[in-house]
Amino acid sequence: MQNETAGLLSPGAHEVVVDGLDQRYHVHGSGPVCLALPGGPGVVWQSLRAPALEESLTMVYVEPLGTGGSQRLPSHPHGYTRERHTRALIGLLDRLSLPRVFLLGHSYGGFVAQYAALHHPDRLRGLVLYESAPVTGPEHMAEAAARVEEFVHRNEGREELPVALAALQGVGAATDDETVTAALRGLVPIYFARYWDREEEFRGFREMLTCTYISSLDENGEPDTIDDRATLPGLDLPTLVVVGRHDVICGPRWAQELHTLIPGSHLVVLEDSGHLGHVEEPEAFADAVRAFVASASA
The missing domain is CATH 3.40.50.1820 (Alpha/Beta hydrolase fold, catalytic domain)
Structure with missing residues (x-):
């Protein structure tokens, strides 16, 4: 054994x-x-x-x-x-x-x-x-929404910001592996403290990500x-x-x-x-x- x-x-x-x-x-x-x-x-x-x-x-x-x-x-x-x-x-x-x-x-x-x-x-x-x-x-979602607003304020003016926010909105509507993977990769910058400042360092991690749709x-x-x-x-x-x-x-x-x-x-x-x-x-x-x-x- x-x-x-x-x-x-x-x-x-x-x-x-x-x-x-x-x-x-x-x-x-x-x-x-x-x-x-x-x-x-x-x-x-x-x-x-x-x-x-x-x-x-x-x-x-x-x-x-x-x-x-x-x-x-x-x-x-x-x-x-x-x-x-x-x-x-x-x-x-x-x-x-x-x-x-x-x-x-x-x-x-x-x-x-x-x-x-x-x-x-x-x-x-x-x-x-x-x-x-x-x-x-609901309590958890409300806190997350407030934190996203803080993220938006910290990154105001970045041209990539609307794309990341759209991906965050879209992840909840995903119902298959391909769609949820695309949304996850799109919202990745929101998961980092300073993604765009260190994009060269983190790009490989972002491209590696895949996700299975699980409800x-x-x-x-x-x-x-x-x-x-x-x-x-x-x-x-x-x-x-x-x-x-x-x-x-x-x-x-x-x-x-x-x-x-x-x-x-x-x-x-x-x-x-x-x-x-x-x-x-x-x-x-x-x-x-x-x-x-x-x-x-x-």
């Missing part, structure tokens, strides 16, 4: 069957194991790749069900609830014979990580909530709403909350709220980042996660 587990954690791409469905993941680096859940839902796993973390951690980048090389549900594009993603995640840990790991969730992946931590804290050594929030819905509905067509504010105070797990100062989607307000709700959590604000601090400030991001892992391991 140990030899099989070692093989399943060797560098590169792997595919296993979990709960009757093909689950694909990618292993890079060495050290304590950290499973990484990308955002979206549906955004390609490479969007979360953090080479600076791979110097000290075994990063297991998960392709969530329905995304990339992982199998789609019969109800696709619906049914990808946090509960269903968590079942797949725990099944993957079982398949890898990993009793306890660090779990890092970015954006929507953070919502899934919160759910997994609240329902399976015994399987985790520590939790990293990266650009996450305790709630979705926010469960298999019965009902919204998979999120509000963890009542349960997060009961979370007894080392937790790091990371946020970019200029994030418009899951900004500092939500990071502060998570930090306040989760007992003993640690908050790190990346001052020159938006929604993608691991791309904009990779060393500062990696330093924060490495320090957290060291503290939690001790």
